[in-house]
Every structure is written in C-alpha cells, then in structure tokens.
Amino acid sequence: MRLIYLFVFCLPIFSMAQDSIELKKRGKLSGQWRTYYMMTSNKGELKDFNSLATGGKLKYQYNLIENLEIGAALYNATNLGIQDLTIPDGTTGRLSRYEEGLFDRLDLENDAVFLFGELYAKYHLDQHSFTLGRMKINTPLINPEDGRMIPTLVQGFWYKYNKQKTSFQFGILNEIAPRSTGKFYGIGESIGTYPVGRNNFGTASQYADNTASDYILMANVDFEVTDDFNVRIWNQYVDNIFNSFYIKPAYKISASLMLEGEWLHQNKMGEGGSGIDSLRYFNQKSSDVLGMKIAYKSKAGLVSLSYNRILPHGQFISPREWGREDLFSFQKRERSEGSADNHALVLNYKKDFTLLKDLNLMSILSIGKHWKPYPIDAILNKYAMPDYTHINLDIFFNIKKLKRLQPELLLTSKMGNGDIPDNANFFFNKVDMFHLDLILNYNF
Template identity: 65%
Template sequence: MRSFFFLIFLLPFLATSQATSKVEKSASKLSGQWRTYYMNTFNNGSLKDFSALASGGKLKYQYRPNKKFEFGAALYNSTNFGIQDLTIPDATTGRLSRYEEGLFDRLDLENDAIFLLGELYLKFKFSAHELTIGRMKINSPLINPQDGRMIPTLVQGLWYKVKTKKSNLFQIGFLNGIAPRTTSEFFGIGESIGTYPVGRNIFGESGQYFGNTKSDFIVLFNANLKLTEKLELGVWNQFVANISNSFYVKPKLALNQKIGLEMEWLHQNKVDTGGNELAAQRYFNQNSSDIVGLRLNYKGKTSATSLSYNYILPNGQFLSPRAWGREDLFSFQKRERSEGTADNHALVFNYRTNFPILKDEFTINSIFSLGRHWKPDVTNAELNKYAMPDYTHINFDFFFNFKNWKQFKPELLITSKIANGDFPNNPSFIFNKVDLFHVDFILNYNF
C-alpha cells in the first residue's frame, strides 16, 4: 500500500521531468480543504442522544503542462476525535446513530481514521470537448458528492462532456466503481448498494440485498438544452446494469425576470432481475415508479423564495441507493429523504437571503426551509421501506463569509422533524426519524 501511494504522488513529477523546459512552475498546483465537523442529535424522551466530532479533509495535486492535459490526485481523510463511542446502541431500540456514524466508516466504526485516494484521474481537453478517466467527482440527480459528511461520494470510470456554441451541454459517463461518502474504499456497483441502511423489503422483512446485489456498471447520459431565451430543458438517463433505469426530465421556464416555473418527472423501471433472482434479496423489487414535481421560484433583490411540490405515485417505491448521493428533487431537505416510499406527497417552502454585518466585512447567507411530508402507513412495507411517519421538517442553514478571510467558510445547520398523524406506539418509528432536534457545526478552510 505504501509503494502504491508513493507511485501515485511520484507520477506527476515523472511527467514533469519528461516535459520541455518551457513548462512553467505554475503547471503544478497543490490545494485542499481542512474540515472539522461537529454533529449532535437529540432524540425524543429517553431515546439515546448522539454526538460526534471529526476532523480531516483533502489534499489535492494537479499537474497541467498545457491547456489540453491534466493529471489530478486527491487524498481524503476523516479522523474520529472519539467524544462518544458510536458502537454502543440505544438501549430501547438496539439501534446505532443514524447521522453521526456517517462522519466515519459506518461499515467499521472502530476504524478511527479513514484515508482514501478518492481522486486519481487524467483529463483531456480539445476545444469544446473534455474527457476524464479514473477516480473523480460527478454531479447528477442521483449520483453526487452530497456534501453533508466528511468525505464526498466519489466514482470511478469515464466521463465525457461537450459544450456547443448555443450553450447546450451534453455528457455521457461509464462507471464501474463507487466510494460511498466517508467510506474507506471503492466498491463495485452492486457491492456499494446496501452500504447505507437497507430498511425493509416489500414482504416486511429486513432487507437482504447488501452483498447479494449483482451489477457491474452504470451508464449515464445528460443533455442540458437552451430551447429559447426563456425555456431550458434538462434530461438525464441513468442505466444501472441488471437493476434499473431512471429517466429524469426537468423543463424550466422564466415567466419574467423575477418569476420562474420548473417541472420534473422521474420514471424508473426494473432491468433484468432487479439485482438478484431471489425476491427476498432483490434491490429493485417492483416493475416501475414515477415522481412528478412542480416548483415556483421568485427572485428579489437580496433574496430568493420557492414553493415546491412532489408526488411519488402509488405504483412503486422511488428507489435510489443512499450511498450514491442525495436525491436532487424539488422537495429535498437536508437530513431526510423521500427515497424508499410510494404514494408520498411533499410540500416545501424555501427562503434564501443574506445579512450584511459590520459594513459588509462579515455576511451571513441563510436558507430557511419548511416542509410537510405525507407518508404511507408505517406498517405498509410495500409503500414505506424505512417505516417513516408523516412529519413536518424545519431547517435553518447559515453560511458565514468573511471579506478578509475568504478561505474560511463555517456553516451551521439546525434541523427539527416533528411527527404528524397517528401511528403505532413503537419507539422504532420515532428513533432517529422524527421528534428530534439535530445540529451540525462545520468549519471549512479551503486552500
């Protein structure tokens, strides 16, 4: 392993020695981020509270001898400061933390220091074309870095994109490996599914697809089209071999300079066996699912407001591995998902603004979101994979900016989820889900 890392960091210097003397020193760039992350969840009543403190970040090297070629490598780390033993479960439910363990290697919580060579790529640029080969970050509706932990989700494969003169963007990617956020290694596509909680299968039993899901690759296609001056269209297609295909379309219309309207539709269908020939071990255990959404946006001088609605139809659960990224749906709110449910309604209000303080020397950007989420009955495993009750979700997210210290980017997230409606008096339906208060305080220093 040591020789491998030595070779990785030696490659750029070997490449430099082969270059001509005309290559400037600026061809090499060293950058990174130091991140310290405190997280605390206060559960209802006598149910156990959890807290965690992690520090680490990334160190990235880039070598660009010219405009057509780039080599990059980034080493990521998360170190557990051990303010609480996260291997000790809640006494009532027998379950561990939900959010705090995600700062570390949740497959091995006794591993107090993760080191991951998360990026290792070659990039080639020719005019409007760009091809990246290796380990990298990508950002799609269902596979993305999801920045709410210490190490983002990273992928391995090929990624090609081209921009046209009419401001249109086309992308296509082939992936054969994924490193779920804050894990210590890259997994095969099928192996990565289930590295985050598996919930229940449609028969009401604990999901058995982790370690039993067969899939070798993912193919993604994206087109972002500017159809008219006011109308844009985004299209994604995600094909996961032997599991499912997800087709996503999002038209965006500017009604005027202040008001805009967006719509979205996500259709999923099973591919081949859905991951496994045995129904009890199958990940995608349905024929199809559909989500429709509508969002109204309003932009003021210093603020932005939106009202969003999503409906997951009753014909099947919306399924996307939580290890791969957050769901980029209109109704998404930090610290919860709609994934795993069918017949699900969500209405979310968002308000963004900024507060100049000390004559613009210090400003605070804030996001307030209030959501009402109507879920199927918690006892209905076919419609509600994670037995999530109806809830009201409140988020306050603050980003602090210093004029004379632009590299320092603290963030404070305050979350509360309140249970609504009637459901069985079982703490398993509450613990780490609803009637909780959650705080994140993050110190980011970018260099």
C-alpha cells in the same frame, strides 16, 4: 494515534509555502481542511449522539503536456472521539443515523479513514473534455452530497461537451466509493452499505452483498429552446437493476418569476439485482415521481414553493450510498426515497444580508410537510417513516478578512404528525428530534 494521523495528513499543508514557487511551475496544489461537529437529540429517553471529526482533502493537478492534466486527491476523516458511536441506543438497539456518517460507518472503530478518492487523467480539446479514472461527478442521482467528511466518488470514464446553449455529458462507471465509507466498491457491492430498510413482507431486506451489477451508463443533455425556456434531461442505466429517466423543463415567466417541472421515471432492468425475490433490490416493475416548483426573486430574497408526488404503483428507489436525491422537495437530513404514494410540499426562503461590517450571511430557511404512507405498510414505506414536518435553517458565513474560512451552521427539527404507532423504532433518529451541524471549512 489520532494525533499521528493528523500530523501525517497536515504535513503537506505546512510545507506548502516553501514549495509554492516550484508548484506554480509544475501544477496546482489545493485542498480543504474541514472540522465537523454533529449532534442529534432524540425523543425522551432515546439516546442522543455527538461526534467531532477533522480532516479534509489534498489535491494536486499537474499539466503533463498541453491539454492533458493528471490529478490525485487524498481524503481523510479523523474521529476526535468525543463519544463512542459503537454503543447503541438501549431501547431500539440501534446506532446513530447521522453521526456515524462522518467516519467509515462500516468500521466505526477505525479512528482515521484515508481514501485516494481522485486519481485521473483529463484531456481537453476545444469544447470537449475526457476524464478517465477516479473522480467526483455531480448528477441528480449520483453526487458528492457534501454533508459528510468524505463525499461520494466514482471510478470510470466521463465525457463532456459544452457549447453556448447546449451541453452534453456521457459516462460509464464501474466502481463507487459511497460517502461515509473508506474504499471503492463494485456497483452491486456498493448497494447495501447503508441501512437496507424492509422488503415487501416487512422483514429486513437482504440485498446487501447479494446485488449483481457491473456498471452504470449515464447521459445528460441540457439545451435552450428559447431564451426563456430550457430543458434538462438525464438517463441513468444501472446494469441488471433499473433505469431512471429524468426530465426537468424550466420557464422564465419574467425577470423575477421562474416555473419548473420534473418527472422521474424508473423501471426494472434484468433481475432487479438478483434472480431471488428475497434478495432483490429493485423489486417492482416501475415508479414515477412528479414535481412542480415556482420561485420568485426580489430585493427581499428568493422564495420558492415546491411539490413532489410519488405515485402509488411503486417506491422511488435510488441507492442512498450514491448521494442525495436532487428533487424539488429535498431537505437536508431526510429523503423521500423508499416511499410510494408520497406527497411533499416545501417552502424555501433564501436571503443574503450583512450582520457586521466584515461578516456577510447567506441563510436558507426550509419548511416542509411530508405525507407518508402508514409506517407499518412495508410495500409503500420501505424505511417505516411517519408523516412529519421538517424545518431547516442553514446559515453560511462569509468573513471578509478570512476569505478562505467558510463556516456553516445547520439546525434541523423534524416533528412527527398524525397517528404514529407506539414503538420507539418509528421515532428514533426519524421524528420528534433536533439535529445540529457546525462545519468549519478552510479552503486553500
């Protein structure tokens, strides 16, 4: 059955060459073939996980009339079945955290996920563009988050204006297809398709299928104050749940030195998702995240030091279903979301170098220290995450003779620090673990 799914998905690729002349007249066919291996090694006798997926996307864009484009993209993730991910760890009773995300994590018995993730009309006019339908957007709090087979996608209306020193965006969204699922959901329905963590009483949160929200309003403006100073501002209003205001100023001290800051302020809107306390998603008045980043670029590479502080009065809350958190201290395979009274310090080093004559590498080494509230404290630590040290090595391969092939290797180690309760749930898929991703992307 898996081979039949793959044949159906690949058939347009094999016929592409025959139709290339006609396609050039009518529009543009593009896509990506992705094969993704993922592995997690947990502490001691806790279960290890492996998964292998293949699939990708096919996209077709057609110029209906001058300045008017219509487009559609079909996404697929096919499970090649190297491990049965429906069997939980024997000690904790829990499933994999990362590997299941390659597929439909709400239906792991579904071997092949297909999703019409993009289906839109787009009109261009000078510096303006208007898009209506299903699409991919990239914002600080809603974004594709490309570390899975199928990214996060949205449905609604999006407007963009671009000028030389100023840009503006505005959108209204009424549905979201969270990454690692196989369908679009209403805004409230989409919250809770990922693990829900704990409520303030230390029991499992119950906001899944109980969160009421009909739409999201988003707006962004980027502008240059001077040649060396620019500001980026976003506002995200989630109906009946919360509002997030984000500002990121950046100052270029010299040709080599950059200083940036960020502030994310959240406050409750309406009922916070539900009028019943035990079912409420945003169950606090407000939260604040402050950040600072300094970056230095030289011939030896780009090095940066970042610090984020989540203040004690409220958890930073943002649906994990909607993409990654675009904070300075973010590191692949973990988050600060769900914490209050949190500190994070991260050192990044990015370097391009030639390994062989026809092979160039871009490597990113990331070393982070994360100070969390005590994991038993449910009010400050929603997901019971201990203090940890996080090391990532991310390598991107550029093969000159195979320019369409773009492999990536991610190595991750997270080590628990300090006093961690003697309970496997505080370690499993969290700390004292090693994780590996090997991704083969072929773009056409």
